[in-house]
Amino acid sequence: MSTTRPLRQHARHVLTRGAWPAAALLPLALAACGGSDGAGDAAAGPAWPPAHGAYAAACTRLAATARLENTMLSARYVAAGTRRPGGAATGDFLPGHCVVTGSINPRVGVDGKPYAIGFELSLPDDWNGRFLFLGGGGNDGILRDTSLSSSISGGTPSPLGQGFAVVSTDAGHSGTTASFGADPQARIDHAYNSYDRTAVTAKSLIAAHYGRKPEHSYFSGCSGGGRQGMMFSQRFPDYFDAITAGAPAMRVSSGATVAAMWNVSRFNAIAPRDESGARILSKAFSNADLNLVAEAVKSSCDAADGVADGMVNNTQACRFDPAVLQCSGAKAADCLSAEQVDALGQVFAGPRNSEGQALYAGQPWDPGLAAPGWRAWTLGSSPTATPDARYITLMADALANEFFTPPQPGFDPLGFNFDTDPARMAAYSAMYDTYADDRLTAFRQHGGKLLLIHGMSDPIFSANDTVDYYERLAANHGGIASTQEFARAFLVPGMNHCSGGPATDNFDSIQAMVDWVEKGIAPDTIAARALPTQADHPNRTRPLCAYPRFARYKGSGSVEDAGSFVCSAE
Incomplete structure (x- = not known):
């Protein structure tokens, strides 16, 4: 995806607000806005890979030469084979990568507290040309580990490990409480400004580091991160080729x-x-009371998908x-x-x-209400x-x-x-909210793809609200079939908020975005699995079906196997 237009738009509105001087924007804007041919992109930065494999030196050089006014940068190089995703004790090691940490526009707020838009950007030595923005959640205020996957795509192997350049932001404040709301600019940063600034800066640093722009840009987040994804689709519709918005907090405020x-x-x-x-x-x-309700819901609704298997797949019939x-x-x-x-x-x-x-x-009524995640919220x-x-x-x-x-x-x-x-x-x-724009006209015209994913037993952001939004979107685009050309919704039976519950909540929605954008393979289904540690249905597999279809039992075969189910509209 080209970053030329977003960067120029950003420069115009930033200069209007007076937040960044022109001199601060120029070096990175030039780096990110190389010509349309390969020579133009190569001129934007150094040749890659660096001579003699000097990856650590290139990492240090990036932080030293970016020359962003009102922005502090630091960089550290992580050698291949020295760290696993999230610092795990087992599993595959990460490739060599540069971790750039930045603070954009540090300032003192009207409440006397320090503020800045913090970000972490990981740049792998063997870059695959893809850029991924990891959404946040809650009140934000922390930098998510960019070696991990999105909170709505736990089944995705580390995107950084796959070769993605990955960024996250603290949304303009430090600390997970909402006390930043006393500062008006911090409220604006949390609503939209920090994500804009982080995306533009990250793409600029990518171009400066590798000498070329991202070929494809993706966003993935859940909860507050889902709201951030919807915000991008509306305020900055040409920043990303595809967005996954899990449990999107479209009406949170x-x-x-x-x-x-x-x-x-x-x-x-x-x-x-x-x-x-x-x-x-x-x-x-009591937990026993909630189990009573869950069992009664199953008795009433479970078999509507063709088999009583402890999951309510035919959600619309419940x-x-x-x-x-x-x-x-x-x-x-x-x-x-x-x-x-x-x-x-x-x-x-x-x-x-x-x-x-x-x-x-x-x-919606769903057996997941007896799970710990439902109790934790309610x-x-x-x-x-x-x-x-x-x-x-x-x-x-x-x-x-x-x-x-x-x-x-x-x-x-x-x-x-x-x-x-x-x-x-x-x-x-x-x-702050994103429920009102139920057209996404500019996002669709840009060629953007949208995946909405929601657990049926989410106790804070109702899956019914996401269904309502999708139905309104479809009504404005000629119906479900036409809307599925650019936007699809997936409901996850049993799943609590973003994960957890008696659900097949382990799936790779990031790969689904990549296949849709780069191969033209629209996701009719997303393969999902229950984790082996799940008490209800360990290792169970299911197809997640594009709404309004649901997983219906074929009539034979193991109920633990996805192959025994087919996506059906009735």
Whole structure:
């Protein structure tokens, strides 16, 4: 993919904001914008590979000669055979590579704290011409290890090990809390600016290092990283040839966080009290209670895909009412109290205001709700009245410090007003959320490809919301068949948030992007496997099917084998 147009666009709007002087942009802009022929690209930087294999010297030289004003760079060379992906103790070693760490536009915020757009870029000696941007997640604030794969593609062998140049960013602040929301520029950086600046800088450094531009550019991320991918498809539609957006947080600052507050309030209201009268959120449902619900969901929906195998593949056919589990008398081990049934019904239906208006999509019923990942978000495991559910520790933090305008540090999530507080989130949503653009016209015209992937038992970003977005996208592009020419959606039965659960959650979505872009092979299916450590279905394989199709049992063969299933629309 050519970087010429994005770099020139970037230079124009950066100079308008006055963030980078022209002298700072010129060296890397020239390096990244070589001519259209091979000679022009070669002139952009040194010949590659370096003479006599002087890879370490080339790495040091890159950091020393980049000459970016308002940007600090450092580089270290990692020799082949000295480190494995993620620092693992076993497995294949990484090839030799240069790790460039940078801080763009270091400054002091209005809150008196230091800020910069941090990034890590790994450049392998034996580069395959591909560039991969790894998305972040949560409140960001850390640099993801660029020797690892994307959080939505755990089945991908290290892209760096395969020869990709790989970058990640901390999104413009340091630390995983949302306290950066006190600084207006940090909020802009987290919404979109840091990703733009990181992508442009990384491509420029790649061109300067290798003497040529990336031939193909890819993005892959989940959760907040999925939102970042959707942001690129809309704000910077010609930066990437393909984007994988897993569990895309498209309505995080206007919908999913509202749902998190709704869910907390409903579960907390029925939780037992400690000796002081305070509610213990984690005890609203025991693990045995959640297993009861999971088994009832399977009894109601599992066989709709042709076989009762513990997975609900035919998600669109699943209809479940938790009232079937309500005790006729006192709460017992084999039933739920009326209060528990009511809370589940309200949570899975989704949040509403006092007039009954839906504020976010409801959740699909799926057996994965009994998995640890679902509990970690919704209920937590704290044995005391101090909750540790991620709705509280992560989402309420982001709500109070970033999503509210102005921020309100110390906001009590149990005091959320579903009639008035959503309006306080609208201003930031306009800049941060990505659900409104359901056309992606420029991205499609550029030739971009989009993979949406979502776990059916994701407790924070509802798979129903992603399905709704895809249906709207299809309605604007002449239907599913036409839309599948550039965008496809894959639902993962049983999977919690980005991974985990009783699911075949190990797959290579990055290779699916590469095959689609470089070979023209659109992914009708993605081969998926359960990890051998999974308690429910170890080593089970399944095809993930492009929506609206699902994996249907053929009628014979092992239910543990993907070959016994076919993608079906009915």
